[in-house]
Amino acid sequence: MRNKINIVLTVIILMGLIGCNTGTGNQNSKGALGSNAADKVYVAPGEYDEYYAFISGGFSGQLSVYGLPSGRLFKVIPVFSQDAEKAYGYNEETKAMLNTSFGFVPWDDSHHPDISQTNGELDGRYVFINGNNTPRIAKIDLTTFETTEIIEIPNSAGNHSSSFVTENTEYVVAGTRFSVPIPQRDMSIKEYKGNFKGTLSFISVDPEDGGMDLKFQIMMPGFDYDLAHPGRGVSHGWFFFSTYNTEEANTLLEVNASQNDKDFIAAVNWKKAEEYIKAGKGKMMPTKYAHNVYDDKTHTATTTMKDQVLMLDASELPGLVYLLPTPKSPHGCDVDPTGEYIVGNGKLSANLTVHSFTKMLDAIENEKFDGEAYGIPILKFEDVLAGVVDQAGLGPLHTEFDDKGNAYTSFFISSEVVKWKVGTWEVIDRQPTYYSIGHLMIPGGNSRKPFGKYALAMNKITKDRYLPTGPEVTQSAQLFDITGEKMELLLDFPTIGEPHYAAGIPADIIMKNSKKIFKLEENEHKYAITTEAGARVERNGKEVHIYMSTIRSHFNPDNIEGIKVGDKVYFHVTNLEQDYDVPHGIGMIGANTSELLIMPGQTESFIWEPKAVGVWPFYCTDFCSALHQEMQGYVRVSPASSSIELSWSMGED
Ligand code: RUQ
Ligand code: CUA
Numbered sequence: 001m002r003n004k005i006n007i008v009l010t011v012i013i014l015m016g017l018i019g020c021n022t023g024t025g026n027q028n029s030k031g032a033l034g035s036n037a038a039d040k041v042y043v044a045p046g047e048y049d050e051y052y053a054f055i056s057g058g059f060s061g062q063l064s065v066y067g068l069p070s071g072r073l074f075k076v077i078p079v080f081s082q083d084a085e086k087a088y089g090y091n092e093e094t095k096a097m098l099n100t101s102f103g104f105v106p107w108d109d110s111h112h113p114d115i116s117q118t119n120g121e122l123d124g125r126y127v128f129i130n131g132n133n134t135p136r137i138a139k140i141d142l143t144t145f146e147t148t149e150i151i152e153i154p155n156s157a158g159n160h161s162s163s164f165v166t167e168n169t170e171y172v173v174a175g176t177r178f179s180v181p182i183p184q185r186d187m188s189i190k191e192y193k194g195n196f197k198g199t200l201s202f203i204s205v206d207p208e209d210g211g212m213d214l215k216f217q218i219m220m221p222g223f224d225y226d227l228a229h230p231g232r233g234v235s236h237g238w239f240f241f242s243t244y245n246t247e248e249a250n251t252l253l254e255v256n257a258s259q260n261d262k263d264f265i266a267a268v269n270w271k272k273a274e275e276y277i278k279a280g281k282g283k284m285m286p287t288k289y290a291h292n293v294y295d296d297k298t299h300t301a302t303t304t305m306k307d308q309v310l311m312l313d314a315s316e317l318p319g320l321v322y323l324l325p326t327p328k329s330p331h332g333c334d335v336d337p338t339g340e341y342i343v344g345n346g347k348l349s350a351n352l353t354v355h356s357f358t359k360m361l362d363a364i365e366n367e368k369f370d371g372e373a374y375g376i377p378i379l380k381f382e383d384v385l386a387g388v389v390d391q392a393g394l395g396p397l398h399t400e401f402d403d404k405g406n407a408y409t410s411f412f413i414s415s416e417v418v419k420w421k422v423g424t425w426e427v428i429d430r431q432p433t434y435y436s437i438g439h440l441m442i443p444g445g446n447s448r449k450p451f452g453k454y455a456l457a458m459n460k461i462t463k464d465r466y467l468p469t470g471p472e473v474t475q476s477a478q479l480f481d482i483t484g485e486k487m488e489l490l491l492d493f494p495t496i497g498e499p500h501y502a503a504g505i506p507a508d509i510i511m512k513n514s515k516k517i518f519k520l521e522e523n524e525h526k527y528a529i530t531t532e533a534g535a536r537v538e539r540n541g542k543e544v545h546i547y548m549s550t551i552r553s554h555f556n557p558d559n560i561e562g563i564k565v566g567d568k569v570y571f572h573v574t575n576l577e578q579d580y581d582v583p584h585g586i587g588m589i590g591a592n593t594s595e596l597l598i599m600p601g602q603t604e605s606f607i608w609e610p611k612a613v614g615v616w617p618f619y620c621t622d623f624c625s626a627l628h629q630e631m632q633g634y635v636r637v638s639p640a641s642s643s644i645e646l647s648w649s650m651g652e653d
Contacts, residue, residue: 054502068443141296266323289306297523316375330346406428408455410438
């Protein structure tokens with residue numbers, strides 16, 4: 001019988017997907033809905049957008065920066081994947097950013113960006129994003145829009161419930177999606193139940209320099225931890241994680257992990273965790289993970305391998321974690337701006353469940369428990385329930401909030417955004433999305449202070465919305481005006497990779513801090529030269545180091561002789577420009593790596609291993625001046641046995 005129900009559910013889900021397929025194209029639609037939608041998204045030439053939107057790149061591993069309301073793409077920030085355009089993960093300076101305990105991992109699946117907060121409000125210093133596949137969290141500095149730190153998360157797999165921050169950015173969290181043997185070992189997969197474990201990780205962020213540190217992990221039962229959001233206001237000090245597969249199935253999860261009527265939201269008291277740590281209740285556990293930090297002064301990243309982590313066991317430490325029953329395989333786990341309401345978006349439930357933080361505390365105080373799971377108390381559903389949004393739609397995934405007490409939930413199967421009132425739970429409006437929305441985002445929606453002007457829907461499928469480009473059509477976002485009672489669709493725009501979550505913020509919070517150049521006199525790169533006089537070439541056995549500079553419109557040196565086949569030639573290139581927006585690039589024929597794109601005041605390096613004798617050119621890859629095409633040079637490569645002296649020059653004949 002159970003299985004039958006599940007088959008029916010699967011069929012409904014499939015029908016939902018196929019439903020997307022019945023679009024008849026846009027040719028006859030009303031376009032921008034016949035209102036003044038076009039005016040509302042039009043940002044005149046030379047004008048700025050009102051908001052930045054940081055939209056995850058999903059399986060591209062990157063983070064993209066868009067303007068709202070225009071939907072214009074400003075930048076793709078490389079995070080977890082190599083990016084030849086910016087030499088990220090290719091040049092000698094940033095390769096270390098992609099180090100892990102598994103070695104160099106040049107790709108990940110990035111899902112959920114979150115902007116740093118102070119007092120529960122966006123402060124625009126950093127944006128964090130998770131790597132799902134080889135569990136990691138990255139920090140992007142919003143003065144430079146560059147990834148400056150990546151910390152690997154050990155004892156974890158599928159870091160999906162990440163990277164959300166607490167209201168003073170005390171912590172950014174991570175959580176296991178796939179439970180695994182901890183510590184990892186050779187064992188039968190069939191013995192999953194009771195033996196595999198999950199961990200929830202709390203990474204502290206230094207209030208001064210932003211440095212991340214894996215403070216502690218909490219050992220949890222072997223469920224799948226899907227998403228998370230911090231408590232705030234009244235619930236500051238707590239963190240909430242949704243779970244599915246509380247059945248602890250290890251095969252055919254689409255059926256076997258849909259058996260329980262209710263899974264859980266795990267409420268974690270992280271202030272309690274800090275008390276336990278102070279009292280010495282944590283245990284140091286051997287493990288292995290990489291911590292990669294990019295230094296703005298040396299323009300270079302370094303990796304430190306760590307070998308232990310402080311572990312707290314939720315089964316043994318009372319008051320650390322409580323389980324809130326939540327129907328049914330919840331996905332999103334969202335907290336309203338006051339911190340009182342925790343919304344569980346049960347993928348397979350017709351209703352949305354909203355828990356009350358106050359009621360939860362009450363039930364805990366009165367020890368109204370309904371059993372336990374591996375020693376962790378389960379609260380009674382009715383005791384923590386604040387309300388239910390009835391039959392709101394099919395397949396709820398995520399909920400965001402505005403500044404007027406409204407919530408907006410994305411429904412994947414019925415492909416719509418549903419607006420409802422927090423507290424009365426009544427549905428106010430619903431608007432279709434094209435098609436199959438996943439996440440949605442309101443700037444500041446995960447903070448005490450949302451900016452309720454726009455909501456951004458990020459859709460899984462676009463089908464007929466765009467010109468066809470082969471078997472896959474672009475991924476896409478849709479912008480809604482949410483200032484009125486009814487939402488109004490304003491704009492479709494394409495996105496990179498698969499957009500999961502996004503984080504939006506008023507532009508003026510970030511703009512004023514944006515860095516224009518790197519100061520040459522502060523450049524502490526090991527191979528930097530701060531004037532052209534420093535240009536030189538040095539040989540050390542088979543290793544050759546070229547100390548090169550760029551300025552409009554030449555390289556110094558631009559003629560180099562005395563290089564031999566079998567040498568390992570390092571180009572260390574410093575951009576001497578001290579003007580805003582004047583990078584230079586360099587590409588070398590046959591180099592087994594990418595170009596470099598060097599910002600004003602910065603130094604970058606690549607290795608070239610000449611394979612054949614000849615005279616080989618290099619050139620500037622970024623059109624930097626009227627004489628950009630003249631920005632070129634040559635390296636003479638002689639046989640390995642040659643006795644030609646090393647020499648270099650620029651402007652001599
Ligand atoms: S998850 S829908 Cu990471 Cu909802 Cu994207
Ligand atoms: Cu420098 Cu083009």
